[in-house]
Amino acid sequence: MASSSLKLSLILLCTIFFFSTTYALNISSSTTDTSSLDTKISAIKNFCHGTPHPDACFNSLKLSISINISPKIIDYLLQTLQFAISEAGKLTNLFLSSNIVEKQRGTIQDCIELHQITLSSLQGSVSKIRESDSRKLADARAYLSAALTNKITCLEGLDSASGSLKPTLVNSLIATYMHVSNSLSILSRPNPSPSPKKATNKNRRLLGLFPKWLSRKDRRILQTSAEEYDPTDVLTVAADGTGNFSTITDAINFAPTNSYDRIIIYVKEGVYEENVEIPTGKTNIVLVGDGSNLTVITGNRSVGDNWTTFRSATLAVSGDGFLARDLTVENSAGPEKHQAVALRVNADLTAMYKCSFNGFQDTLYVHSFRQFYRECDIYGTIDYIFGNAAVVIQASNILSRLPLPGQFTVITAQSRDTPDEDTGISIQNCSILATDDLFSNFSSVKSYLGRPWRVYSRTVILESYIDDFIDQTGWTEWSGDQGLDTLYYGEYNNYGPGSDTTNRVTWPGYHVMEYDDAYNFTVSEFITGEEWLDSTTFPYDDGI
Numbered sequence: 335m336a337s338s339s340l341k342l343s344l345i346l347l348c349t350i351f352f353f354s355t356t357y358a359l360n361i362s363s364s365t366t367d368t369s370s371l372d373t374k375i376s377a378i379k380n381f382c383h384g385t386p387h388p389d390a391c392f393n394s395l396k397l398s399i400s401i402n403i404s405p406k407i408i409d410y411l412l413q414t415l416q417f418a419i420s421e422a423g424k425l426t427n428l429f430l431s432s433n434i435v436e437k438q439r440g441t442i443q444d445c446i447e448l449h450q451i452t453l454s455s456l457q458g459s460v461s462k463i464r465e466s467d468s469r470k471l472a473d474a475r476a477y478l479s480a481a482l483t484n485k486i487t488c489l490e491g492l493d494s495a496s497g498s499l500k501p502t503l504v505n506s507l508i509a510t511y512m513h514v515s516n517s518l519s520i521l522s523r524p525n526p527s528p529s530p531k532k533a534t535n536k537n538r539r540l541l542g543l544f545p546k547w548l549s550r551k552d553r554r555i556l557q558t559s560a561e562e563y564d565p566t567d568v569l570t571v572a573a574d575g576t577g578n579f580s581t582i583t584d585a586i587n588f589a590p591t592n593s594y595d596r597i598i599i600y601v602k603e604g605v606y607e608e609n610v611e612i613p614t615g616k617t618n619i620v621l622v623g624d625g626s627n628l629t630v631i632t633g634n635r636s637v638g639d640n641w642t643t644f645r646s647a648t649l650a651v652s653g654d655g656f657l658a659r660d661l662t663v664e665n666s667a668g669p670e671k672h673q674a675v676a677l678r679v680n681a682d683l684t685a686m687y688k689c690s691f692n693g694f695q696d697t698l699y700v701h702s703f704r705q706f707y708r709e710c711d712i713y714g715t716i717d718y719i720f721g722n723a724a725v726v727i728q729a730s731n732i733l734s735r736l737p738l739p740g741q742f743t744v745i746t747a748q749s750r751d752t753p754d755e756d757t758g759i760s761i762q763n764c765s766i767l768a769t770d771d772l773f774s775n776f777s778s779v780k781s782y783l784g785r786p787w788r789v790y791s792r793t794v795i796l797e798s799y800i801d802d803f804i805d806q807t808g809w810t811e812w813s814g815d816q817g818l819d820t821l822y823y824g825e826y827n828n829y830g831p832g833s834d835t836t837n838r839v840t841w842p843g844y845h846v847m848e849y850d851d852a853y854n855f856t857v858s859e860f861i862t863g864e865e866w867l868d869s870t871t872f873p874y875d876d877g878i
Contacts, residue, residue, distance in 0.1 A: 358596030440645030573604030623661030640670030746784035802831035
């Protein structure tokens with residue numbers, strides 16, 4: 335009996351010990367798990383604190399707690415981008431079903447087209463980042479900057495529209511692009527990779543530096559003068575009916591889609607009254623004219639006639655790799671029609687050579703991505719070089735025209751909206767002039783270099799001639815003090831009677847630049863031009 339009682343006591347003690355130990359271990363494990371979870375949550379919140387939209391950042395990254403993503407910037411960046419892609423995908427049907435009532439023609443079409451470009455840009459950014467090549471990160475930044483510009487353009491059009499679902503569409507659009515903005519912010523954080531060594535001299539790349547893949551025929555077409563073209567080698571457009579096509583639009587439609595090769599379209603002397611659109615699928619199109627005084631593309635759409643600014647363009651380019659030379663693009667709507675775009679470019683790696691762009695308000699819409707202009711003539715009155723591309727304009731004539739009575743002239747209106755966007759307007763080795771009618775009246779008409787369309791507006795004038803029709807203050811406000819402490823306006827080593835910076839504006843964002851600052855806005859640094867401009871065969875200066 336005593337033996338049985340002893341056994342029972344031992345069993346009871348062992349049982350109590352087992353459960354006590356198990357309970358203690360579970361409590362310890364639970365405490366450890368809770369501590370680990372708190373640590374991860376805290377780490378993500380700290381990481382997101384430095385983004386423009388911390389709450390949206392946390393919502394996109396909190397999944398990493400459960401799927402155990404390693405806490406690396408690259409992983410956080412890719413997850414944020416994937417979340418942005420997922421949210422952006424949901425917008426497509428909303429655009430189609432929103433029943434928006436347009437006040438301006440093209441509002442929904444603009445939004446849908448730009449949204450498709452954004453989806454492609456987001457996917458492209460993921461691919462570039464995954465290549466683990468620091469040189470590709472510039473591509474990703476260009477894509478994400480363009481995506482943010484697309485959002486702004488869409489919202490501008492929707493501002494005048496109406497419809498019961500408009501608030502839902504606008505709110506969804508804003509919420510989705512918070513993730514795009516966060517992705518760009520994360521991507522723009524300091525890169526541990528060493529920066530490339532800066533060049534100490536300006537190097538001029540001249541015609542004749544052809545890439546191996548460019549055929550002998552294409553080299554001849556791009557390099558020779560207009561008189562030496564052989565129209566049988568290319569698609570030919572002729573207004574008089576002597577070519578393959580009588581309109582440029584027909585030639586664009588005939589060209590192959592998503593081409594990796596240059597598609598040369600020779601546009602013979604003549605006036606072409608058409609609004610030409612080069613959609614995203616028409617890549618590597620090259621328009622070659624007989625000369626800027628001989629081949630003219632003209633249209634007259636305007637905001638005054640209820641088109642959106644985006645849709646008013648006479649020539650609208652959305653296909654990457656577009657090139658043009660020796661032609662004129664004009665919008666003949668006139669100054670009383672307000673915004674009326676001659677050329678709009680929202681395509682990457684585009685270049686124009688020896689072209690003329692004629693208009694009044696909003697002549698050249700450098701909308702987004704990376705662009706280059708060389709030896710061009712640009713005419714206008716108000717904001718006639720505007721947009722949010724990363725663009726370098728070299729060795730060109732920039733000519734302000736006489737505006738309507740009571741108006742002033744202003745050359746640039748750059749629309750960078752966040753500090754992380756790799757965008758801005760760089761005017762280098764150009765001549766800033768007034769047309770004869772303005773010059774004879776410049777004492778009664780104020781003229782300026784630029785004004786800030788958005789709060790982080792960025793424009794620089796480098797090594798350029800500035801005539802004395804430009805007001806001594808140089809720059810002017812957009813609306814009160816909007817952006818005056820966040821913009822970046824700079825001048826470097828300019829000359830001419832209007833170049834004196836003594837009486838320039840005293841805004842916090844205005845700078846008389848040093849060499850190192852100016853170098854950041856050169857072809858090689860600002861638009862990664864050394865990686866793609868050689869293939870155009872157009873000349874360029876890669877430094878200062």
